[in-house]
Amino acid sequence: MIDTPTTRRAKHPETGGERPAVLECRDLSVHFDAPDGRISAVNGISFDLHRGQCLGIVGESGSGKSQTFLAILGLLASNGHASGSVKLHGEEILNVSRRRLDAIRGEKLAIVFQDSITGLTPHKRIGEQLAEVLTQHRGLGRAAARAKVLEMLELVRIPEAEKRFRMYPHEFSGGMRQRVMVAQALLCQPDVLIADEPTTALDVTVQAQILKLFKGLADHTNTALVMITHDLGVVAGLCDEVMVMYAGRVVEHAPVDELFYQPRHPYTRGLLACMPRADRDSEELTAIPGQPPDLEALPPGCAFAPRCPQAFARCEQERPSLQTARPGHLKACHLEELP
Amino acid sequence: MTRPLLQVENLRVHFPVGGGLFSAPRMLKAVDDVSFKLAPGETLGVVGESGCGKSSLGRAVLQLIPPTAGRVLWLGEDLCRLDEDAMNVKRSELQLVFQDPLASLNPRMSVGAILREPLYSFEPGIARSEAEDRAASMMRRVGLRPEMMNRYPNEFSGGQCQRISIARAMISRPRLVICDEPVSALDVSIQAQIIALLRELQAEYEVSYIFISHDLSVVRHLCHRIMVLYLGKLMEIGPKRDIFDTPRHPYTQSLLSAVPIPDPRQARQREQKLIEGDLPSPLNPPSGCVFRTRCPHATPLCIKAAPVLEATGSEAHQVACHYWQDLSGDKQTKTPTGE
Numbered sequence: 001m002i003d004t005p006t007t008r009r010a011k012h013p014e015t016g017g018e019r020p021a022v023l024e025c026r027d028l029s030v031h032f033d034a035p036d037g038r039i040s041a042v043n044g045i046s047f048d049l050h051r052g053q054c055l056g057i058v059g060e061s062g063s064g065k066s067q068t069f070l071a072i073l074g075l076l077a078s079n080g081h082a083s084g085s086v087k088l089h090g091e092e093i094l095n096v097s098r099r100r101l102d103a104i105r106g107e108k109l110a111i112v113f114q115d116s117i118t119g120l121t122p123h124k125r126i127g128e129q130l131a132e133v134l135t136q137h138r139g140l141g142r143a144a145a146r147a148k149v150l151e152m153l154e155l156v157r158i159p160e161a162e163k164r165f166r167m168y169p170h171e172f173s174g175g176m177r178q179r180v181m182v183a184q185a186l187l188c189q190p191d192v193l194i195a196d197e198p199t200t201a202l203d204v205t206v207q208a209q210i211l212k213l214f215k216g217l218a219d220h221t222n223t224a225l226v227m228i229t230h231d232l233g234v235v236a237g238l239c240d241e242v243m244v245m246y247a248g249r250v251v252e253h254a255p256v257d258e259l260f261y262q263p264r265h266p267y268t269r270g271l272l273a274c275m276p277r278a279d280r281d282s283e284e285l286t287a288i289p290g291q292p293p294d295l296e297a298l299p300p301g302c303a304f305a306p307r308c309p310q311a312f313a314r315c316e317q318e319r320p321s322l323q324t325a326r327p328g329h330l331k332a333c334h335l336e337e338l339p
Numbered sequence: 340m341t342r343p344l345l346q347v348e349n350l351r352v353h354f355p356v357g358g359g360l361f362s363a364p365r366m367l368k369a370v371d372d373v374s375f376k377l378a379p380g381e382t383l384g385v386v387g388e389s390g391c392g393k394s395s396l397g398r399a400v401l402q403l404i405p406p407t408a409g410r411v412l413w414l415g416e417d418l419c420r421l422d423e424d425a426m427n428v429k430r431s432e433l434q435l436v437f438q439d440p441l442a443s444l445n446p447r448m449s450v451g452a453i454l455r456e457p458l459y460s461f462e463p464g465i466a467r468s469e470a471e472d473r474a475a476s477m478m479r480r481v482g483l484r485p486e487m488m489n490r491y492p493n494e495f496s497g498g499q500c501q502r503i504s505i506a507r508a509m510i511s512r513p514r515l516v517i518c519d520e521p522v523s524a525l526d527v528s529i530q531a532q533i534i535a536l537l538r539e540l541q542a543e544y545e546v547s548y549i550f551i552s553h554d555l556s557v558v559r560h561l562c563h564r565i566m567v568l569y570l571g572k573l574m575e576i577g578p579k580r581d582i583f584d585t586p587r588h589p590y591t592q593s594l595l596s597a598v599p600i601p602d603p604r605q606a607r608q609r610e611q612k613l614i615e616g617d618l619p620s621p622l623n624p625p626s627g628c629v630f631r632t633r634c635p636h637a638t639p640l641c642i643k644a645a646p647v648l649e650a651t652g653s654e655a656h657q658v659a660c661h662y663w664q665d666l667s668g669d670k671q672t673k674t675p676t677g678e
Binding site for chain 1: 498499535559594598601602605617
């Protein structure tokens with residue numbers, strides 16, 4: 001086992017033995033074949049995910065945060081290739097057959113996307129679409145499936161579930177569709193729920209409702225949650241642990257409080273310093289200069305070096321590896337490194 | 340308040356929706372009886388959920404959509420009464436920056452041509468060399484190298500395109516720029532750069548902004564006064580400090596409560612006053628107070644009568660709620676008054 005914050009946290013309180021992770025990801029890399037060569041989108045990602053845990057994945061566009069999990073789900077675009085190892089309950093699921101993936105997806109691994117209108121079939125009634133998940137994956141009869149779907153719609157607080165059952169996706173508001181997507185993802189009680197920017201397109205009031213729903217899930221079920229987002233505010237209220245990604249690599253991985261109160265990577269510090277806050281007057285915001293890197297032209301050293309206020313000569317030549325900054329807290333940065 | 344730059348009185352923007360041979364169209368009241376003033380050099384934030392009419396309000400002020408009723412007084416002159424030619428002359432003083440930076444720039448024009456175009460239309464007879472000089476200095480002012488003027492918008496990143504949009508809006512030296520979600524489509528680290536740029540330009544040119552946004556954190560950071568809209572109606576307006584520290588309208592209170600805070604300890608401690616449900620259809624708004632269907636404090640009075648905007652402690656801070664006095668402070672009673 002590698003030394004990730006998760007493995008440390010996962011020690012059984014009594015026996016001291018390690019609880020097995022639901023999802024173990026080791027050295028996952030993703031590249032895409034492009035007309036002018038190969039683009040590395042994700043490089044060497046490793047983490048463990050345990051039951052009832054919520055892991056936040058934070059990054060800007062191009063950080064590889066979504067591609068990492070699309071690869072895990074076997075949903076990469078046709079020119080994308082994944083390598084490394086991803087184990088679900090000990091079973092390798094990376095690059096396995098379509099048939100095996102179909103069995104796993106929906107039942108053990110589920111995803112909620114940002115865009116709820118494309119996630120639902122437009123010409124099928126909501127109830128039918130949802131019940132189908134159960135009749136196909138669980139072999140339930142129609143009546144049993146219907147009852148379960150209604151129960152789930154009520155769980156995600158869809159008002160008048162009976163009536164809504166017979167409606168089409170376009171008759172729902174954005175927030176309600178997103179809740180239907182969450183209900184759909186939860187129908188088979190997956191072990192891992194991956195939420196990719198599930199609230200980005202929603203209004204704050206609806207976002208707060210959906211986040212509350214996710215929080216309830218983590219508390220009441222054993223489902224492990226992965227929250228992919230660009231919004232540190234979402235992470236702060238929901239996650240136990242956070243992985244910050246930049247240019248396809250993890251730059252920092254820590255328990256949520258440590259990440260916010262003792263960030264070790266200049267990029268994390270930069271993100272925290274450039275966010276305005278609604279709950280207090282913020283001092284001048286310190287913007288991170290420059291722009292997110294072009295994956296086709298990454299510098300040889302640290303990808304963040306061109307924007308880093310503390311970069312020194314070594315940063316431009318040598319890429320820092322992810323190392324333990326303190327127990328349970330990883331960072332990839334040459335600063336404060338022990339000689 | 341010094342003499343207002345802009346004074347909007349009882350503005351209404353109604354759109355006819357549907358209707359056919361045998362049925363009359365229904366009226367969508369995008370903006371319904373909204374009044375406010377704007378001082379020179381001031382930033383007014385307009386917040387609310389999607390469909391609250393904030394974008395329609397901005398466009399109606401600029402006469403890009405014709406107001407149904409009301410007056411838009413620009414330095415005392417009613418813009419609604421100007422003919423198209425006269426309004427076009429005024430446009431040098433009133434500019435607009437859109438959300439999607441790439442879509443709002445003509446892909447077939449070089450950036451230099453995009454920046455020179457407003458000069459040619461507002462200052463006919465301007466020499467080409469002068470236009471070029473001013474475009475170059477504006478490029479520099481927004482943080483772009485003038486050498487890049489020959490390039491086309493698709494060669495720039497999202498943040499750079501937004502800088503170009505801002506340069507295009509600023510080049511005619513406007514006195515008012517309406518910014519419609521100008522940072523919403525940008526990465527977090529880029530948002531702070533654009534916010535800083537808008538503040539610098541305001542200090543330098545004494546331009547006023549109407550800053551339309553759903554992001555209350557950004558609004559708090561950038562605006563002097565804030566206006567809260569719900570289903571086309573003005574719910575609350577006041578100085579930033581009053582709105583954030585002592586929000587009087589239950590809708591404002593729940594909006595603020597829903598904003599995620601990037602601080603795990605505070606996020607855990609805070610008690611959120613979330614509103615349930617979704618926005619009602621704007622085609623069929625609730626009677627009386629439009630917010631009553633989602634308001635935890637609604638009473639029969641709220642169904643019968645629409646509250647009028649009234650001043651709270653200070654004249655500048657106004658709220659449209661029957662019960663704002665009962666809801667102020669810690670007591671959350673809902674004793675009906677009057678009737």
